[in-house]
Amino acid sequence: MINLKRTIYLSLVAGGLIAGGAVLQACEDEFLDRRPLSDLTTANFYTSAEDALAALNAAYDPLQWDVHSRMDWIIGDVVGGDTDKGSTDDQDYIQIRQFQYFTATAGIAELNEWWSQSYDGVYRANLVLERVPPIEMDEALKARILGEAKFLRAQYYFDLVKAFGRVPIITSVLDPEEVFVPRPASIAENWAQIEQDLRDAIEVLPASYNGADVGRATRGAAQALLAKSLLWQSTPEGCSETPWATQDQYQEVVDLTDAIINSGNYRLVQDFESIFLLEGENSPEHVFSVQGVGGTGGWANENDGLALNQWLSPRTADISGWGFSTPIGPNTPANYGGNANIQVNNIYEAFEPCDPRLEYSILEPGDTINGLVYDDTWSRSGYSIQKFLIPEDELTGAANSPLNIPLIRYADVMLWNAEALNELGRTEEALESLNAVRRRARESMEGATCPQPVTSVSQAELRDIIIEERRRELAFEGHRFFDLVRTCRAEEVLNAMGRPFEAGVNELLPIPQAEIDRNPELQGDQNPGF
Template structure:
C-alpha cells in the first residue's frame, strides 16, 4: 500500500507541476517594475549604473586599461598571464575568454541598468529638475558604455529598453552604434548641470557629455561636428570652466582628484572596512577601489602584467623644455631606469633604487612601466594592492584642447588650431609651437598632433582609439611593437563577439575574420 501511495503522490505532483506557469513571478520577491516608486528609488537606480564601473575587473577597475593601452603600440602583456599576453598579441582563439567576453557582458550590464532608469524614472512623481538630471546621467552613461562597445567590438546590438529573456537582437552596424552614442550624449548634455558639490561630485556634467560627444565625432572623423561640439569649452558656455593644472602630475594623484582640469573621472575610494584584497567584485565583496595599480606595478610591488614600450621614452626625449631640460611629463608618465634623469642609482621604485631592484644590465633593467595609475608618489608606499583609491581621469581638459586642435586642422583651420596645442605645451614647459614650428601644412600639423598626444596622454587609455581613428592599426606598427606582426587588417581592429552570446542568439553574427 505504501508503494501505491507514493506513486499516486508522485503522479499528482507531476500533474500539478505541468499545470503551473513557471514564468509567473514569485510574489515574495520584488520585481523590477515594483522597485521604481519614489525619488529615493530613482537615486538608487542611477547610482547602480555608476557602480557598473567597479563591477568585477572587467571595466574601469582593470580591463579597459588593457584594451586601450596594452592592445595599442604603447604597451604589451609583460607578466605571467599567458591568456592576457596572447590576446594583446592578436592571438585569440577562445572567443569566450573573460578579458574580452567579460568586458562585453559587463558593458551590457551597464546598458541594462541605464535602460531601467530611462524606462521607469519618467513615471515617478518627484522633483522634476532632479528627474531630468537623472535621466541625463543615464543617457550619458549608456552613451559611454556604447562608446566602448562600438570602439572595441564594432557591431553590438542596440538594446534601448529593459531587456527580457526572450530578446534576440541583431547586430547594429558600426555606424548605427556610433549614431546611438551621439544621440544619447546629445540628449544628455542639456539635462546635466555644469558642476556638482559635496557627495554628488563625480557625477556626469554637461561638459562630460559634450567632451565625450566631441570625442565620438572625432573618432568617426566627423571633424566639423567635433569642432562645433568642442567649441563649447573654448568660446561657449564652458569657456573658463576648466583650466590646466599648474602641476601636470596632479592629474594622477589620489590627493588631487576632481581638480580644475578634470572633465570626467571614474571615482574610486579605499574603504578600510573592506577586509579583502581580492579582485573588485561588487556582487561578492563590494570593493570600491581599483585593482589596476596592483596589475601595472613593477615586479616586487605588483604583478607587472602590463608593461610600456621603450620607444615612448625616446618620443618624450625628442624635445627639451624652454629651459633645456627633459620634458617633465616623462617622469610622471613612465617608471623606468631613468625616471630620475640621473639614472638607475637615483630612480626610486617604492622606497628602493631601480638599480638595487633590477640591476643595470640584463633582465628587467630596461623595463618600462606605466606610472599614472600607480600610487608610488605616496610617502612610505612600499607596495600596491587591489583597492587603490586613485580616480581615473577619463576626460581631461588637455585632451579636449588637443582634440579641438585636431578637428580645426582637419577642416582647414590649421592656423587657428595652434593656440590650443600651445596651451598644452607651455604647461609642460615647452616652447610654443607657434615659435618652434610656425606655418605647418595640414599634414605636418596632424603629425605634430600625434606626437603631442603621446607626450600628453600616454598611459591614459586612449592610444588604441587614436590609432584606430587615424587608420594606423596594422603590421607596420611592428617596428616599435613586435606584437603587431600578428595584426590582421579587417579583423583585429575589433575583438570577437563572445561565442556564448552568438550560441544563444541566432540573430547575432560574429565579427569579420573570426
C-alpha cells in the same frame, strides 16, 4: 546629495546577459560608497527620489569594473605598442600576450567580460530611464537623473563600439524572451544612438556639482564624449577609401570643445604629476573620471576601490603590484619576448629628454617609488609606469585603490579641438590649443626647457604632430591603440614594431563566442577574420 545607504538585489537581463545579484547602492560621503543596511525588492522600489538616486548610482557601478581597470590598458597600451604585457614571464597571464600579438580568439574570457559588464551598465541605465519617469519627485532632479542615465548609456555603448564595432542596440528593459537582439546593419545606427543620448544629456545636465555629488556626469562631460564620438567616426582625408568624416562633424567637434574651453569649469592644472595623485582627484583637469572609493569591499566587482594600481605597480617583494603593462625603452633587452623589433618607435624615446612628462609617466632605474630606489630587475622591460601609482599606505588592500581613473581629461579636449580645427584647414588656430598643452607640460617642472611651441607647419605635418602629442600627454591612459586605428596608422606603426596587425581585421576585437552561442541573432555575424 540624499544619504540613501540602501542596497537592492535585482536580476539583470540585457542582450543575452543574465547577471543575478547585481547591487544598487548609495552613499554617505561619496555617491558610490557601498555600505548596505537593508534589502528591498522591485515590488516596493522606484517609488521615491531616494529610490531613483539609488538606481542611478548603481548605473555608475560597472564603470569601476574590468573595462577601465584592466582592458583599457591591455588594448590601449599593450596592443597599442607603448608597453609590453610585463610581469614575470611570457606565460604569466598569457591572454595579454595573445592580444598583444593578435592571436586572441573569440573564446577568450576577457572579451566576454568586456561585453557582459558593458551591457550590465546599459541595462542599469535603461532601468533608470524606464522606471524613474513615473515617480512623483522634484522635476528638475528627475531630469538630471535621466540625463545622467543617458550619458552613462552612451559611455557603455561607446566602450562596446570602440571594441567590437556594430553591437546590439537595447534601449528598454526587455523581457527574457526579447533579449536576443541582432547587431544593426550599419555601425551608423550605433553612433546615432550614442549621439542622441548625449545630445539629450547636454540639455539637462548641470555644469558642475558640489559635495558628495562631485564626480557625476556634467554637461561638459556629455559635450566631451559627444566630441569624442564624432571624432571616432572620422578619418583624415586620404587615410581610407571611405572616410566617415564630414566638415560638419569636425565643425561640431570644434563647437563642442570650444564650449568646454569657454565654460570656465575646466583648465590645465599647473602640476602635471598631481593629475594622477589623490590630491588631484576631480580637479578642473578631470572632465569625467571613474570614481574610486577604497576600503569598501573584498575583490574585483565586490568593492568600489579600483584595481589599476595593483596591475601596474612594479612586481617586487617590497611593493604589492603585479608588474603588468611595462613601457618599452632603449634599455629594454634586445629580442625581448622573442620580438627583435620591440624597441622600434618606443614610448620612452617618443619624449624629448627634457620633457617633464617623461619623468612623471615612466619609472626607470634610479627613480624613487614608495621610498625605494627603482631597480631595473623589477621589470623585464627595464621600466614601469609611474602614472596612477600611489603610496602603499594610501591603498586599502589588494586591487582596492581609492584613486580615480580619468576617462576624459581637459588636455584631451584641447587636443581634440586642435585636431578638428586642423582638419577644417584652420591649422594656425589649431596650434593655439596644441601649444597650450605643450606649454603646461614645460611649465609643470621648474627649469624645464621643452617641449617648445610648434610653429607654422602644414596641415599634414600637424596631423602627425597632434597624434604624437596625444601619445606623450596621454601615455598609459588607454588611448594609443584606438588613436592608431581611428587615424589609419595601426598597420604601419605596429608592424614596424613586430606586432602583426592585419588591416581590415585587427581594428576590432571578435564578438565573444559565448554571446554568439547564446544569442541566435548573432550567429553568422562575427567580425571579419575571426
